[in-house]
Amino acid sequence: MGLTADVGVFGGSGFYSFLDSAATEIREVEIDTPFGAPSDPIAIGAVGDKQVAFIARHGRDHRHMPSKVPARANLWALRTLGVRTVIGPCAAGSLKSNVHPGDFVVLDQLVDRTWGRPDTFYDAGIRHHVSFADPYCPVVAKIAAEAGRRVGVAVHERGTVVVVQGPRFSTRAESAWYRAQGWDVINMTQYPEAYLARELGMHYAGIALITDYDTGVEHDPAVAAVTQDHVFEFFEANLHRMRALLLELIPQLPGDPAGCDCAGAIGPLSPYEIG
Numbered sequence: 001m002g003l004t005a006d007v008g009v010f011g012g013s014g015f016y017s018f019l020d021s022a023a024t025e026i027r028e029v030e031i032d033t034p035f036g037a038p039s040d041p042i043a044i045g046a047v048g049d050k051q052v053a054f055i056a057r058h059g060r061d062h063r064h065m066p067s068k069v070p071a072r073a074n075l076w077a078l079r080t081l082g083v084r085t086v087i088g089p090c091a092a093g094s095l096k097s098n099v100h101p102g103d104f105v106v107l108d109q110l111v112d113r114t115w116g117r118p119d120t121f122y123d124a125g126i127r128h129h130v131s132f133a134d135p136y137c138p139v140v141a142k143i144a145a146e147a148g149r150r151v152g153v154a155v156h157e158r159g160t161v162v163v164v165q166g167p168r169f170s171t172r173a174e175s176a177w178y179r180a181q182g183w184d185v186i187n188m189t190q191y192p193e194a195y196l197a198r199e200l201g202m203h204y205a206g207i208a209l210i211t212d213y214d215t216g217v218e219h220d221p222a223v224a225a226v227t228q229d230h231v232f233e234f235f236e237a238n239l240h241r242m243r244a245l246l247l248e249l250i251p252q253l254p255g256d257p258a259g260c261d262c263a264g265a266i267g268p269l270s271p272y273e274i275g
Helices: 071-080 138-150 172-180 190-199 228-237 239-252
Strands: 007-011 027-029 042-047 050-056 085-094 104-106 109-113 160-164 185-187 203-212
Touching (some): 042 239, 050 071, 050 239, 085 138, 085 239, 109 190, 138 203, 138 239, 160 190, 190 203, 203 228, 203 239
Parallel strands (some): 085 203, 109 160
Antiparallel strands (some): 027 042, 042 050, 104 203
């Protein structure tokens, strides 16, 4: 194959291309994995001195619903290309009145409320239990927050995301429960993506662009509940801000982030082999 990349970037709902506005030369590759095909062909191009591999998480035609995103194939393909650092931008709803649409949240904790998603590479008789106490790479997260401040977007340096199954949005009772737990944002795709990156010893950062207030702001009936059209339209209207953050962030990333435990999580992946 010959192509390699330093950084992987996933595109979320409405974020179907990135390098076409950032790199002068782009090559697309199709990679076969033990877990099937990734969501889309992978685009590879240079951003600063970094080679970046981009995958539209849902596919460019948004054919993969949240619970059907081939996350194992996506992460395996990036690792095959040599990627060690992964940025996972995503759309998210706010569960806090002080986290507003248009804000960015650099995630540091995750609560999984999904079910039935293939969520491990250790499913073939290999015994390896991975620590996931701190789901996101703190080194890359810090660099991401600093990049956001430099480009002038409102950034929350930490936040807990509750990941729901989808494709439906929450009931008001569910949303009230999530708020009562003190969780910050809600999303449908951060799990198992973040965890699979950890199993492969990759440095993963989740960056949420807040598109809505989920089922509204408590005690304010004027704020409407989220709809699909609103999420897509809001994310598309704010894509230039996400792109600006990523273009500022990527050149600042170290080749091999130090000061975290991410890389040490990888174990014996036989009978699978990383190319």
